Amino acid sequence: xRLLLLIQFAFFSILGFTxxxxxxxxxxxxxxxxxxxxxxxxxxxTIDGSADASVTVTEHSGEGDVGFRVFHLRxxxxxxxxxxxxxxxxxxxxxxxxxxxxxxxxxxxxxxxxMQLGVSHSAVAFVVSEANDRFIMTLESPISYSSxxxxxxxxxxxxxxxxxxxxxxxxxxxxxxxxxxxxxxKRGRFEFFGDYGVPMYKRGIAGVATPRxxxxxxxxxxxxxxxxxxxxxxxxxxxxxxxxRDCNPTAFDASCIKPIFSTSDGMLTGIIPKVSGDAGLxxxxxxxxxxxxxxxxxxxxxxxxxxxxxxxTNESQLAGRMSSGHxxxxxxxxxxxxxxxxxxxxxxxxxxxxxxxxGVTANVSPTSFIIRSNAGLDGLRxxxxxxxxx
Amino acid sequence: MAQRLLFVVCISAxxxxxxxxxxxxxxILLNQVDPQGAMLALAIVPRANELPSWIRPDNxxxxxxxxxQPSGATSNVSRQSVGSSIKSQFAIKPDAPGSGQRNLKLxxxxxxxxxxxxxDDALAAVxxxxxxxxxQAPCRITDLGKAxxxxxxxxxxxxxxxxxxxxxxxGLVLDDRSTKRxxxxxxxxxxxxxxxFVGLVRSRTEKLDAPxxxxxxxxxxxxxxxxxxxxxxxxxxxxxSKIKFVGEE
Numbered sequence: 001x002r003l004l005l006l007i008q009f010a011f012f013s014i015l016g017f018t019x020x021x022x023x024x025x026x027x028x029x030x031x032x033x034x035x036x037x038x039x040x041x042x043x044x045x046t047i048d049g050s051a052d053a054s055v056t057v058t059e060h061s062g063e064g065d066v067g068f069r070v071f072h073l074r075x076x077x078x079x080x081x082x083x084x085x086x087x088x089x090x091x092x093x094x095x096x097x098x099x100x101x102x103x104x105x106x107x108x109x110x111x112x113x114x115m116q117l118g119v120s121h122s123a124v125a126f127v128v129s130e131a132n133d134r135f136i137m138t139l140e141s142p143i144s145y146s147s148x149x150x151x152x153x154x155x156x157x158x159x160x161x162x163x164x165x166x167x168x169x170x171x172x173x174x175x176x177x178x179x180x181x182x183x184x185x186k187r188g189r190f191e192f193f194g195d196y197g198v199p200m201y202k203r204g205i206a207g208v209a210t211p212r213x214x215x216x217x218x219x220x221x222x223x224x225x226x227x228x229x230x231x232x233x234x235x236x237x238x239x240x241x242x243x244x245r246d247c248n249p250t251a252f253d254a255s256c257i258k259p260i261f262s263t264s265d266g267m268l269t270g271i272i273p274k275v276s277g278d279a280g281l282x283x284x285x286x287x288x289x290x291x292x293x294x295x296x297x298x299x300x301x302x303x304x305x306x307x308x309x310x311x312x313t314n315e316s317q318l319a320g321r322m323s324s325g326h327x328x329x330x331x332x333x334x335x336x337x338x339x340x341x342x343x344x345x346x347x348x349x350x351x352x353x354x355x356x357x358x359g360v361t362a363n364v365s366p367t368s369f370i371i372r373s374n375a376g377l378d379g380l381r382x383x384x385x386x387x388x389x390x
Numbered sequence: 391m392a393q394r395l396l397f398v399v400c401i402s403a404x405x406x407x408x409x410x411x412x413x414x415x416x417x418i419l420l421n422q423v424d425p426q427g428a429m430l431a432l433a434i435v436p437r438a439n440e441l442p443s444w445i446r447p448d449n450x451x452x453x454x455x456x457x458x459q460p461s462g463a464t465s466n467v468s469r470q471s472v473g474s475s476i477k478s479q480f481a482i483k484p485d486a487p488g489s490g491q492r493n494l495k496l497x498x499x500x501x502x503x504x505x506x507x508x509x510d511d512a513l514a515a516v517x518x519x520x521x522x523x524x525x526q527a528p529c530r531i532t533d534l535g536k537a538x539x540x541x542x543x544x545x546x547x548x549x550x551x552x553x554x555x556x557x558x559x560x561g562l563v564l565d566d567r568s569t570k571r572x573x574x575x576x577x578x579x580x581x582x583x584x585x586x587f588v589g590l591v592r593s594r595t596e597k598l599d600a601p602x603x604x605x606x607x608x609x610x611x612x613x614x615x616x617x618x619x620x621x622x623x624x625x626x627x628x629x630x631s632k633i634k635f636v637g638e639e
Contacts, residue, residue, distance in 0.1 A: 126635055156622050187630075316433070
């Protein structure tokens with residue numbers, strides 16, 4: 001059997017032909033998570049398959065019409081530039097794709113972690129080359145993470161990465177690349193801001209009073225017109241950068257700014273009843289269940305019985321699943337999670353949603369990008385999930 | 391050209407080339423396959439030098455793990471939290487019929503303690519630990535968990551440099567912020583090679599800004615019980631001025 005496979009592989013190698021069709025297979029144990037963490041199939045992008053044998057593609061289903069499309073890389077390339085090279089050769093990623101750090105270990109832990117769908121971080125991917133060596137390069141906050149997927153303090157312990165694709169024209173991709181180059185050449189001007197609850201437009205920065213102002217501020221700093229630092233958390237950085245996709249930096253005019261989310265201010269509120277035409281910060285699981293065509297009564301049972309509840313409270317066990325910072329945020333939000341659970345238990349009454357939203361500052365979390373994709377909004381599509389298991 | 395080279399490699403693999411065969415190792419994330427074993431390993435490792443010498447392979451046939459009730463707690467499952475640090479108690483109960491009862495508490499003076507005791511063979515009835523994150527009842531640890539305990543016991547028996555001394559000598563501090571991961575490297579026969587503890591230490595100067603960041607420094611426990619510090623470094627640095635975006639090509 002081994003001999004047969006080797007000869008077959010050798011034959012394909014000589015012909016220059018790579019088998020690329022996604023294969024159905026059992027869910028990899030790493031991704032054996034609750035179905036509400038899986039993207040609905042209706043949100044999946046159409047792809048051509050892997051163009052390189054170093055990356056294989058499989059598809060997996062959860063409860064309902066949800067699942068993962070998995071990009072399998074070799075275990076040996078995790079947190080190395082080789083992973084970025086393999087992915088570039090596979091042609092599975094495109095410039096402007098959003099990379100979401102996915103933590104399957106957050107499943108069956110705390111309500112807040114469930115609400116975040118296991119997503120802890122976001123970045124933007126580009127395809128670059130250096131002396132004919134093509135690879136994927138990330139741009140992210142902290143700016144030090146920006147790398148060919150090999151920054152040790154993040155990528156060494158990252159087991160899975162979701163890829164979410166915004167709908168971008170070639171011109172928009174080129175614009176983002178130009179902004180990316182400007183940011184990389186001014187790395188010293190970019191700092192990480194650790195409080196995800198206080199968006200930049202709420203920090204009292206002169207001239208930054210609305211979400212759109214943040215995008216203009218990013219452009220001005222990248223262009224060297226502002227002698228200031230751009231302090232952002234990861235999702236804020238991604239959201240602001242994508243807001244410049246229609247802007248050519250050689251002729252920047254603020255009128256080109258267009259937030260990636262089509263809400264009134266470009267950011268997300270908490271809850272939109274029934275996810276009708278919009279989706280809020282807490283609605284990733286609900287959007288997945290709706291998109292997955294899970295029956296309403298079953299969805300309600302999942303949301304109130306599995307999602308917005310703390311399943312694991314033993315702190316020693318939690319310490320092996322998430323950082324103390326994430327545990328603290330989850331604890332701080334326990335009352336809010338109970339309120340959301342109550343909202344679903346009561347059948348999603350709009351007045352209650354409005355009441356909850358009053359306590360929500362419009363914001364963008366790393367999960368926002370997959371929430372909107374799950375809900376079929378803003379042209380965002382799930383491409384696949386990268387793991388290192390071969 | 392590259393594909394022709396692949397063909398040569400394939401043929402070489404078929405016919406076999408002396409010297410090319412090398413022991414294959416693989417990494418197992420213990421948090422995923424045996425969360426209780428990972429929890430136990432994380433509790434034991436800081437006090438490996440205190441482990442009793444009577445722990446041997448032949449009396450570790452049935453070792454259970456449970457989150458143990460601390461004094462003053464009311465539930466079956468213990469949980470103590472002091473500030474941001476995490477404190478718990480665990481019981482290791484090696485099954486050693488007829489060998490009498492022995493008890494040892496590690497770190498008994500602190501609020502965090504590890505209790506190790508011999509019990510009777512009734513423990514054999516305890517279910518095996520599963521990969522369920524929510525399992526909190528006593529369960530028998532996996533072979534991997536057992537191998538880690540034995541490695542830690544070798545450390546105590548060999549009177550090797552303690553982890554505390556090693557951390558101090560390297561100018562590191564204990565990290566109470568990062569996710570704790572236990573990554574076990576095994577050979578092709580699933581024999582333990584070493585265990586890496588991620589998120590246990592960090593350097594004094596290391597900036598771990600993002601909430602999901604973990605230190606570049608990792609504590610490694612060898613199968614002979616020796617501790618070492620591994621620094622994870624990026625395998626390639628990028629000069630932004632030398633890269634071309636695909637649209638610039």
